[in-house]
Amino acid sequence: MAVVQPATQTTHMFLNIGPSHPAMHGIVQLIVELDGERVLGADVEIGYLHRAFEKECEVGPYNNAIPYTDRLNYVSPMINNFGYCLAVERLLGIEATERCQYIRVIMSEISRISDHLTCLGASGMELGAFTVFLYMIKAREWLWELIEAAAGARLTVSYGRVGGVKADLPDGFADRTRRVLEDVRGVLLECNTLLTRNRIFVDRMQGTGVISKERALSYGITGPFLRATGVALDVRKATPYFVYDRIPFDVPTGQHGDNYDRYLVRMEEMEQSMRIIEQALAQIPAGPLNVDQAGQVLPADVMVDEAKLGHVAGFKQAQVRLDPTLQGSTRGFHEAINAPERRAVLPAKEDTYGNIEGLMHHFKLIMHGHGIRPPEGEYYSAVEGANGELGFYVISDGSERPYRVRVRPPCFTIMSALPELIVGDMVADIVPTFGSVNMIGGEMDR
Amino acid sequence: MLQTLVERFPQFLLKTSAYRGQDTAVIKREGLLEMAGRLRDDPGLQCDLLMDLTAVDYLKYGRSLGSAPTRSTPSPLPYYMKPKPTTEIWERAVSNETYRFDVVYHLFSSVYHHRIRLHVPVTAADPVVDSLTSLWAGANWFEREVWDLFGIRFTGHPNLRRILMYDEFQGHPLRKDYPVNKRQPLIGPTT
Numbered sequence: 274m275a276v277v278q279p280a281t282q283t284t285h286m287f288l289n290i291g292p293s294h295p296a297m298h299g300i301v302q303l304i305v306e307l308d309g310e311r312v313l314g315a316d317v318e319i320g321y322l323h324r325a326f327e328k329e330c331e332v333g334p335y336n337n338a339i340p341y342t343d344r345l346n347y348v349s350p351m352i353n354n355f356g357y358c359l360a361v362e363r364l365l366g367i368e369a370t371e372r373c374q375y376i377r378v379i380m381s382e383i384s385r386i387s388d389h390l391t392c393l394g395a396s397g398m399e400l401g402a403f404t405v406f407l408y409m410i411k412a413r414e415w416l417w418e419l420i421e422a423a424a425g426a427r428l429t430v431s432y433g434r435v436g437g438v439k440a441d442l443p444d445g446f447a448d449r450t451r452r453v454l455e456d457v458r459g460v461l462l463e464c465n466t467l468l469t470r471n472r473i474f475v476d477r478m479q480g481t482g483v484i485s486k487e488r489a490l491s492y493g494i495t496g497p498f499l500r501a502t503g504v505a506l507d508v509r510k511a512t513p514y515f516v517y518d519r520i521p522f523d524v525p526t527g528q529h530g531d532n533y534d535r536y537l538v539r540m541e542e543m544e545q546s547m548r549i550i551e552q553a554l555a556q557i558p559a560g561p562l563n564v565d566q567a568g569q570v571l572p573a574d575v576m577v578d579e580a581k582l583g584h585v586a587g588f589k590q591a592q593v594r595l596d597p598t599l600q601g602s603t604r605g606f607h608e609a610i611n612a613p614e615r616r617a618v619l620p621a622k623e624d625t626y627g628n629i630e631g632l633m634h635h636f637k638l639i640m641h642g643h644g645i646r647p648p649e650g651e652y653y654s655a656v657e658g659a660n661g662e663l664g665f666y667v668i669s670d671g672s673e674r675p676y677r678v679r680v681r682p683p684c685f686t687i688m689s690a691l692p693e694l695i696v697g698d699m700v701a702d703i704v705p706t707f708g709s710v711n712m713i714g715g716e717m718d719r
Numbered sequence: 720m721l722q723t724l725v726e727r728f729p730q731f732l733l734k735t736s737a738y739r740g741q742d743t744a745v746i747k748r749e750g751l752l753e754m755a756g757r758l759r760d761d762p763g764l765q766c767d768l769l770m771d772l773t774a775v776d777y778l779k780y781g782r783s784l785g786s787a788p789t790r791s792t793p794s795p796l797p798y799y800m801k802p803k804p805t806t807e808i809w810e811r812a813v814s815n816e817t818y819r820f821d822v823v824y825h826l827f828s829s830v831y832h833h834r835i836r837l838h839v840p841v842t843a844a845d846p847v848v849d850s851l852t853s854l855w856a857g858a859n860w861f862e863r864e865v866w867d868l869f870g871i872r873f874t875g876h877p878n879l880r881r882i883l884m885y886d887e888f889q890g891h892p893l894r895k896d897y898p899v900n901k902r903q904p905l906i907g908p909t910t
Contacts, residue, residue, distance in 0.1 A: 320885070323883045364739070491855050491856040492856045493770060493855065494857075495770075615799035616803075649781075649808075650739065650807075650809035651738065651741075651743075653771070653825055655834075662770060668775060676780060689856075689857060718883060719883075
């Protein structure tokens with residue numbers, strides 16, 4: 274009597290996630306094969322944010338590439354700036370001054386904290402912890418205000434210069450930074466309380482997105498992602514650059530290589546970064562003394578007009594009052610933060626505006642067809658970016674344009690491992706796993 | 720490091736050099752797979768991380784693109800802009816005319832923290848090298864990128880298709896003969 278129902282036909286479902294999807298930070302497409310809620314296979318499509326960074330670098334002189342590097346990892350642009358500058362400096366065979374190297378360390382670590390805050394805040398938000406996101410973005414805002422005080426910009430800072438940095442730290446920067454770090458610690462403590470033992474958060478993070486130590490190394494993964502699997506590899510320790518070898522800090526590692534360990538590693542890395550900043554602020558050689566208190570201070574346009582008329586007597590000692598965006602790069606500051614290398618470093622603004630030698634020097638570095646000319650050669654500079662090893666491989670053919678600039682983007686290798694990370698997990702686990710990859714489209718697609 | 724390489728792989732090496740403190744070995748294409756495998760597995764070397772894989776097109780090396788003064792027509796430089804005398808001279812091991820491309824590998828040891836750079840010269844007529852996907856999973860995307868941007872093929876790669884560009888893209892944009900302002904045919908939904 275009863276009608277026998279045919280057995281339900283089940284097929285695998287293919288699902289497109291992205292390219293435009295709120296959980297796909299930036300634009301990237303995941304094509305996943307599903308059996309019910311379980312992920313059976315996955316493919317990743319990248320390249321939606323490709324802006325021909327490497328090709329554009331070959332077109333202009335060396336300094337032209339610095340603003341482009343801001344747009345690689347736009348959450349921590351300072352690290353990109355310094356990585357590129359380091360490669361060109363090594364090609365030229367010059368060394369930044371000690372104060373400059375400390376400034377670079379401090380700014381890199383501030384950037385690293387803001388990057389980790391963004392990553393963890395966004396991950397938290399995607400798992401429903403919206404409060405954490407707001408708290409962390411609030412703390413990031415304080416850090417960006419520090420960056421703004423030094424560089425004049427918040428996101429696209431272009432703060433690095435070949436041979437130095439754009440400007441010295443502003444007055445009272447050390448005290449202000451210490452106060453901000455105290456506040457950031459408070460925020461991290463709050464977030465720690467909200468997340469680390471939160472049942473919902475732990476259940477979603479623990480045991481998802483697992484990768485073994487061997488597979489991570491095989492994929493070329495570096496940074497917090499690799500350290501969460503238990504490999505204590507950090508470029509700052511392994512091959513120290515700047516002054517990282519003088520500053521003691523710990524390299525936190527995880528054990529399981531899952532999302533939760535990556536969260537813990539990033540939380541601890543922020544604490545270590547703050548430790549580095551505090552020590553660097555204590556160690557940094559004293560700032561410049563204002564050379565000549567008796568020297569006159571002229572507005573820049575007045576100085577240029579006077580110099581055009583040949584009224585340059587006394588200009589050797591005169592100081593110029595600059596536009597706020599150029600503050601910290603006048604004489605006195607200039608010597609402290611820039612390498613004594615006239616092949617690469619612009620003259621102090623007083624010299625550019627006040628005498629013909631300075632103007633010619635400026636011209637020789639800025640005008641079309643002129644610029645920095647490293648000798649023929651190649652150099653691969655590696656710095657610890659927020660996501661892992663950030664490499665700049667620069668080749669010079671002796672002209673004023675880089676022959677080739679190659680960026681080794683840290684999240685590129687992690688994204689190539691993403692199919693392996695999500696296969697076997699549920700659809701919902703894609704979100705925390707993808708969040709912990711911390712994909713930055715600008716850096717991966719270049 | 721370089722000494723070890725010279726002792727163990729004399730048959731593959733074209734040249735070794737240390738420039739600015741970085742070790743470079745230029746090797747023959749035939750020896751790549753074996754040498755990379757030995758570099759990875761040798762207990763004394765253990766270069767277990769393929770940090771980077773890229774390529775360089777030497778087509779216009781030393782010939783600047785625009786009207787700017789080049790090495791052949793140098794503009795007079797003031798004394799402080801002149802290059803400093805140095806004993807370190809970088810030179811390519813092979814001629815740019817014969818071997819247009821170099822495929823460049825950066826290896827790193829997570830144990831000993833040393834780096835080694837491998838250059839594999841290939842010709843324009845036969846831009847093919849062996850794929851390292853059998854040794855490192857990370858080589859997969861890197862090699863796809865080099866194929867996409869330089870048009871260098873990798874034998875043994877499981878899925879060699881474009882990665883940053885779209886499938887309909889014509890040409891390989893990081894080749895030096897690809898004009899920076901070249902337009903691509905518009906693509907869109909087929910009607």
